[in-house]
Amino acid sequence: MSILHHQFHKLYQYRKSISTKVFSSRGKNLSRCDFCLQGISFCVCDSRRQLISNTNFLLLMHDDEILKPSNSGRLVADLIPNTTAFLWSRVDVEQALIDLIDNDTYQPVLIFPSDYAKPEREVFESVSDIPALKTKPPLFILLDGTWRQAVKIFRKSSYLDKVPMLSFSPEHIASYAVRKGQRDFQMGTAEVAALAIDSFGEKDNANALVLWCNVFKEATLRGRNKRSAAELQPFNLYKDAFSNAHKKAIQNML
Numbered sequence: 001m002s003i004l005h006h007q008f009h010k011l012y013q014y015r016k017s018i019s020t021k022v023f024s025s026r027g028k029n030l031s032r033c034d035f036c037l038q039g040i041s042f043c044v045c046d047s048r049r050q051l052i053s054n055t056n057f058l059l060l061m062h063d064d065e066i067l068k069p070s071n072s073g074r075l076v077a078d079l080i081p082n083t084t085a086f087l088w089s090r091v092d093v094e095q096a097l098i099d100l101i102d103n104d105t106y107q108p109v110l111i112f113p114s115d116y117a118k119p120e121r122e123v124f125e126s127v128s129d130i131p132a133l134k135t136k137p138p139l140f141i142l143l144d145g146t147w148r149q150a151v152k153i154f155r156k157s158s159y160l161d162k163v164p165m166l167s168f169s170p171e172h173i174a175s176y177a178v179r180k181g182q183r184d185f186q187m188g189t190a191e192v193a194a195l196a197i198d199s200f201g202e203k204d205n206a207n208a209l210v211l212w213c214n215v216f217k218e219a220t221l222r223g224r225n226k227r228s229a230a231e232l233q234p235f236n237l238y239k240d241a242f243s244n245a246h247k248k249a250i251q252n253m254l
């Protein structure tokens, strides 16, 4: 089976090629797969399957984030075919990024907490509240980095100022997390993407992404090798759960 490579992989390879220092992270001595960034024995590339979706994603990534094995933004690119990733720079803004935001085919929507919005900013709490999405597919923009980095990207990227914001209320996030059986309501980039996909009405696609996150988290924990065998469920259970959710989601979209 050929392993599907997507745009994030290309950006990762590029960023790695210009890197002057060895990336230091937890588990840096682990020999990793170049694509899923998991330890070789926990490579999940064979399980990666794209969905069929009417959503589109733009990941605006902080430079520190892209080489991190724990980054979850790329899980969106794993599943959603039309996902584009850019390295964020405060000064050198790529024209392709501006062109994509300005592309009339899509309605760009920035997903970010409303607390940071200036009073004049258009902020919506649900996808169904955004009038332009009745006629155009969404281009969901995610700022991918630590919380501080994401706030910096938000504040220092004036081309985002005109983009309407989608901001989920804490109650909405909590009820979604409960529905998904998550104990921890802290959401990573991929989980926020799942929330947006769910809000757009592609519930089975959102579910498949959540289960893909679970495969990834389990592979990461196994790479750290801190748990006893008794604590471990067979890894295939996670992969099978994703595979079943993926099949169901594809059938719904055909």
Ligand SMILES: [Zn+2]
Pocket (backbone or CB within 6 Å): 033, 034, 035, 036, 037, 038, 043, 044, 045, 046
């Ligand atoms: Zn892999």
